[in-house]
Amino acid sequence: MTDVSPESWMQVRPEGLYCKPADAFVDPHRPVGRAIVTHGHADHARSGHETVFATAETVAIMRTRYTDDAVTGAQPMTYGERKDLGNGVTLWLAPAGHILGSAQAVIEFGGRRIVISGDYKRHFDPTCAPFELVPCDVFVTEATFALPVFSHPPIEHEMAKLMRSMASLPDRTHLVGVYALGKCQRVMAALREAGYPHPFFLHGALVRLTQLYEGLGYDFGSWQEVSKIDRSDRDQFRGRVVLCPPSALADRWSRSLPDPLPIMASGWMQIRARARQRRAEMALIVSDHADWADLLETARETGAGDVWITHGRVEALEHALKQQGIRAKALDLVGREEEPE
Amino acid sequence: MERFSNLLDDLYFTNSSRAKESILADYLRSAPDPDRGWALAAIGGTLTFDLFKRNLARTLMTERMDPELFALSYDYVGELSETIALAWPVSDNPKRLNRLPSLSEIINEFNSRGKLGIRDYLIELLDAMTPPQRWALLKLGTRGLRIGMSARSVKRTLANMKNVELDVIEELWHGVSPPYQELFEWIDDRAPMPDISKRLTYSPVMLAHPIDVEKDFSRIAPHSHQAEWKWDGIRVQIAANASDVKIFSRKGDDISHSFPDLVEAVDFDAVIDGELLISRDGEIGSFNDLQQRLNKKKPTKALVQKLPAHVIAYDILREGNTNLRPLPLSQRREALKTFIDPRDPGRFSLSRVLPFETHADLSALRQKAADTGGLMEGLMIKNLSSDYVSGRPKHAWYKWKCDPHLLDAVLMYAQRGHGKRSSYYSDYTFGLWAGDGQLLPIGKAYFGFTDEELKQLDTWIRNHKQQRFGPVQEVEKELVFEVAFDSAQTSSRHKSGYALRFPRISRIRWDKPAAEANQLEDLAQLVDRKRN
Incomplete structure (x- = not known):
C-alpha cells in the first residue's frame, strides 16, 4: 500500500507547489517541464514552461501578454474536463471567479482530492464564470485579504460613488487606475450595468487585453484609445471615465488630461493610507479576491479537513481556521508578490 | 455626524491645500451651529477635551475580537482608529437608531455621561455607523485627527471666507474658543468682530534658523549680536494680566494646569518668552526631570515639590499696556532685565548673555554647552537690532546646536x-x-533615512523576521545602525538603564558585522564623562 497522505504527493519546492506522481507544478514561478496555471496574472502565469495545462482563456491571455510561442506546449482545457496526467493522477479545472479564465486546479490521486484555488472571489463579476465550490480533502487557499478589516462592498456601491462624483465634478477627468487584466474589464462592465452611457477612454496599455475579452464575446460598449484622440479634443474627457494602469495615475502621461481626478480601484483601497500612498483622491474598493468572511466561509464549505495557505495575510487565516478545528498550515511559497491585484 | 464624516473623507482624500480649503469653507458656510464650530475645533486641533479615552476603544475591541486577529489587523493597518473602524464586530442585538445624532449632540451626550454611560454610548454609535463614520468618531473623540490640514491652512480658510488678511484671524484665533459661535456670527456679518482685548491670548513665537557656519558667521559680530545658552527644556510663553495667568507651549497649547507652582508665582501683567525647566535650589534639572511633569493634567503636590518648575526668561513681548515687540532686542533686553530682577529667583531667572569677541569664542562656548551632558543643546545667537516677529525671519536669530553623539x-x-x-x-x-553578550535596547528612531532606504529596510526586515509580539516584530540581530543623538541620560524606565535624547538613524551600516557594534559600556562612559 503506497502512502497517499496529501503531503507525500503534493509538495512545496523552490519552483512552487509540486504534484510528485504527475511531475507537474502549480503556478510555478520559474520555467518547468509541466505546469498547471490557474490564471493569467503575471505572478501565476510565467512564460517558458514546456507544457501548460490551463483553461483556453488563460492560454489566450498568456499568448497576449507574452509572445505567441511563449506557450508552445499548451493543453487548453474547458471547465470540468478531466485530464489524465499519468501515474493515476487526474486533473480538472473549476471556475474560480477571479478573472476571465481563472480556475481552481482539482487534482485527484489515490482516492484523495486536493483543490488549489489559485486566486478566487465570490462577489459578482460579469466578466468571468462564477466560483464553483468543489468539496475536497485538502483546500489550498490564497489569503490576500485575510484580515477581519477586509470586507468588500458590492461593486454597484462603488460604481454609484464614481457616478455621483462625475455628476458633482463635471469639469474633472475621472482618471481610474486599474490593472490591465481583469480589473479594467470588470470596472467597464460594472459601469455599463450602472448605466454609464458614454464611450470609455483607455490608456494604450489596456487595449490588447480588452480586445482579447471582446474576441471571446464580452461587450463593453464603445471605447477609444486616449492616444488616438487629438490633444485639442481632450476636453471631452471632463466628467468622463478615463482608464489607465495604476502606474500612470501620477505619471507624466496624466498631465495631458484636463484637470484629472486620480482614482484608484483596488481591494487595497479599504485602507486609507494605501489610497494616499497612491496619491489617489478617490478610492474605489474593487477586489478580485475573496474577503475575510468569504475566505473563512469557503474553506469551511469545502469540507476539507486540511487547509493549506499559499500567499497573503497567512498568519491570520491560519489562526482563525485552527480555531474552527480545521488543520491549517502555511505553505512557504516563494515568488508571490506582496500585493498582487 | 454624516456631514462631518463626509467632510473628513473629502479632506483626507484631497491633495491640494487650496482644494482642501475650499471644501472646508463650503462646509463651514452651510453647516449649522454649533456643529460647524466643533468641526472647526476638531480640524484646527483646538478641542480641549477627549470624548472618551483612547484606551476605551481598544478595550472594547479586545473584548469583542480574538486578540491575535486584532493584533494582526492593527499591525497591518498601522493605525488604531482605522483598524477598529474597519473590523468593529457589531453587537448581537444592536440598538436601532432612527438617525445618527449630530456632531454637537454626540459631543454633549459624551460630556454629560459617566464612565459606564460613555462606554455604552460609544458601543451604540459604533454599531450604528459605517466604517468612515466610525473613523471620524474615533478620531474626533480622542483628538487624533490628522487629515493633512495645518492650523495655518484652517485659519487661511476663515480669512478667505471673511475676506480679511490672515493676520486678522491669527490675532483673533487664540482669543476665541470652540464652538466659535461669536467668530461665525462675525464671519456671517451678523455681529461685530469679537473683542478679545481683555483675554489672554497666545502670540505666535519668534523662531531661529539653524546656523550655516560658512555663510552666517561673517554676519555675526560682538557689537551686533548677543549669544545665550540654548537650554534643553520647553519653550513657553507666560501671558498674565491682573486677573489671569496662562502658560502656553510653543504650539499655543494652554499648559497652565500642568504647572500650578509656576502659575502661582506669576504676579505681573506682561507676556514673557522663555525656557521652562526644572530647577532645585538653583540647580537646573535634565529634560528627563521635566518630562515627568509634562502632560500631567493634575500633578501631585509631592511631584511639584520634588520637581519645581522654573523659567529662564529670554524675551519680553508686553509689559502692562506697552507692546514691546516693535523694539529692537537690545532695548527689550534692558526691559527684561529690569522686569526679572525683583522676581522670585527660584521661579524666574534671566537668560545669561555670554561674552564673546571672536568666532573661536563662540565655538568654545558651544563646546562648553556640549560638555553639560545634555542640559544645554547649544547656543542661540541673536541680532540685537531684531524686533520680535512671529515666524522665522532670516538672519535675526540663529541656533547653533552641539554636534550629535554617534x-x-x-x-x-x-x-x-x-x-x-x-x-x-x-x-x-x-x-x-x-557585558554578558546580550543586546539591550537603548532607544527607538523613526527618521533619518530616505524613502529609498526605508524600502530597503522594510525588505530586509521581512526577510529577517523572528518572533512577533503584537505589532512588534523581532528581527535577527544582524543589521547595524549608526545612531545619532543629542545627549544620553540614565533612566530607570529602560532596561538598559539609559535614555537617548532625539535619537535618529544617521547611517545604515549594511557592511558592518553586528558583533562590532558598540557596547553598552561605551554609552555608560559617555554619560559618566558628561556628569563630571
Missing part, C-alpha cells in the same frame, strides 16, 4: 509606521551589547 547599535525590533508609512516597517528599536 554610536553603532544593532536593530532588534521593528514596527510598522503610521499614516502614509503604515505598510512599512519604519519604527526601529536598537540596542547595544551588554
Whole structure:
C-alpha cells in the first residue's frame, strides 16, 4: 500500500507547489517541464514552461501578454474536463471567479482530492464564470485579504460613488487606475450595468487585453484609445471615465488630461493610507479576491479537513481556521508578490 | 455626524491645500451651529477635551475580537482608529437608531455621561455607523485627527471666507474658543468682530534658523549680536494680566494646569518668552526631570515639590499696556532685565548673555554647552537690532546646536509606521551589547533615512523576521545602525538603564558585522564623562 497522505504527493519546492506522481507544478514561478496555471496574472502565469495545462482563456491571455510561442506546449482545457496526467493522477479545472479564465486546479490521486484555488472571489463579476465550490480533502487557499478589516462592498456601491462624483465634478477627468487584466474589464462592465452611457477612454496599455475579452464575446460598449484622440479634443474627457494602469495615475502621461481626478480601484483601497500612498483622491474598493468572511466561509464549505495557505495575510487565516478545528498550515511559497491585484 | 464624516473623507482624500480649503469653507458656510464650530475645533486641533479615552476603544475591541486577529489587523493597518473602524464586530442585538445624532449632540451626550454611560454610548454609535463614520468618531473623540490640514491652512480658510488678511484671524484665533459661535456670527456679518482685548491670548513665537557656519558667521559680530545658552527644556510663553495667568507651549497649547507652582508665582501683567525647566535650589534639572511633569493634567503636590518648575526668561513681548515687540532686542533686553530682577529667583531667572569677541569664542562656548551632558543643546545667537516677529525671519536669530553623539547599535525590533508609512516597517528599536553578550535596547528612531532606504529596510526586515509580539516584530540581530543623538541620560524606565535624547538613524551600516557594534559600556562612559 503506497502512502497517499496529501503531503507525500503534493509538495512545496523552490519552483512552487509540486504534484510528485504527475511531475507537474502549480503556478510555478520559474520555467518547468509541466505546469498547471490557474490564471493569467503575471505572478501565476510565467512564460517558458514546456507544457501548460490551463483553461483556453488563460492560454489566450498568456499568448497576449507574452509572445505567441511563449506557450508552445499548451493543453487548453474547458471547465470540468478531466485530464489524465499519468501515474493515476487526474486533473480538472473549476471556475474560480477571479478573472476571465481563472480556475481552481482539482487534482485527484489515490482516492484523495486536493483543490488549489489559485486566486478566487465570490462577489459578482460579469466578466468571468462564477466560483464553483468543489468539496475536497485538502483546500489550498490564497489569503490576500485575510484580515477581519477586509470586507468588500458590492461593486454597484462603488460604481454609484464614481457616478455621483462625475455628476458633482463635471469639469474633472475621472482618471481610474486599474490593472490591465481583469480589473479594467470588470470596472467597464460594472459601469455599463450602472448605466454609464458614454464611450470609455483607455490608456494604450489596456487595449490588447480588452480586445482579447471582446474576441471571446464580452461587450463593453464603445471605447477609444486616449492616444488616438487629438490633444485639442481632450476636453471631452471632463466628467468622463478615463482608464489607465495604476502606474500612470501620477505619471507624466496624466498631465495631458484636463484637470484629472486620480482614482484608484483596488481591494487595497479599504485602507486609507494605501489610497494616499497612491496619491489617489478617490478610492474605489474593487477586489478580485475573496474577503475575510468569504475566505473563512469557503474553506469551511469545502469540507476539507486540511487547509493549506499559499500567499497573503497567512498568519491570520491560519489562526482563525485552527480555531474552527480545521488543520491549517502555511505553505512557504516563494515568488508571490506582496500585493498582487 | 454624516456631514462631518463626509467632510473628513473629502479632506483626507484631497491633495491640494487650496482644494482642501475650499471644501472646508463650503462646509463651514452651510453647516449649522454649533456643529460647524466643533468641526472647526476638531480640524484646527483646538478641542480641549477627549470624548472618551483612547484606551476605551481598544478595550472594547479586545473584548469583542480574538486578540491575535486584532493584533494582526492593527499591525497591518498601522493605525488604531482605522483598524477598529474597519473590523468593529457589531453587537448581537444592536440598538436601532432612527438617525445618527449630530456632531454637537454626540459631543454633549459624551460630556454629560459617566464612565459606564460613555462606554455604552460609544458601543451604540459604533454599531450604528459605517466604517468612515466610525473613523471620524474615533478620531474626533480622542483628538487624533490628522487629515493633512495645518492650523495655518484652517485659519487661511476663515480669512478667505471673511475676506480679511490672515493676520486678522491669527490675532483673533487664540482669543476665541470652540464652538466659535461669536467668530461665525462675525464671519456671517451678523455681529461685530469679537473683542478679545481683555483675554489672554497666545502670540505666535519668534523662531531661529539653524546656523550655516560658512555663510552666517561673517554676519555675526560682538557689537551686533548677543549669544545665550540654548537650554534643553520647553519653550513657553507666560501671558498674565491682573486677573489671569496662562502658560502656553510653543504650539499655543494652554499648559497652565500642568504647572500650578509656576502659575502661582506669576504676579505681573506682561507676556514673557522663555525656557521652562526644572530647577532645585538653583540647580537646573535634565529634560528627563521635566518630562515627568509634562502632560500631567493634575500633578501631585509631592511631584511639584520634588520637581519645581522654573523659567529662564529670554524675551519680553508686553509689559502692562506697552507692546514691546516693535523694539529692537537690545532695548527689550534692558526691559527684561529690569522686569526679572525683583522676581522670585527660584521661579524666574534671566537668560545669561555670554561674552564673546571672536568666532573661536563662540565655538568654545558651544563646546562648553556640549560638555553639560545634555542640559544645554547649544547656543542661540541673536541680532540685537531684531524686533520680535512671529515666524522665522532670516538672519535675526540663529541656533547653533552641539554636534550629535554617534554610536553603532544593532536593530532588534521593528514596527510598522503610521499614516502614509503604515505598510512599512519604519519604527526601529536598537540596542547595544551588554557585558554578558546580550543586546539591550537603548532607544527607538523613526527618521533619518530616505524613502529609498526605508524600502530597503522594510525588505530586509521581512526577510529577517523572528518572533512577533503584537505589532512588534523581532528581527535577527544582524543589521547595524549608526545612531545619532543629542545627549544620553540614565533612566530607570529602560532596561538598559539609559535614555537617548532625539535619537535618529544617521547611517545604515549594511557592511558592518553586528558583533562590532558598540557596547553598552561605551554609552555608560559617555554619560559618566558628561556628569563630571
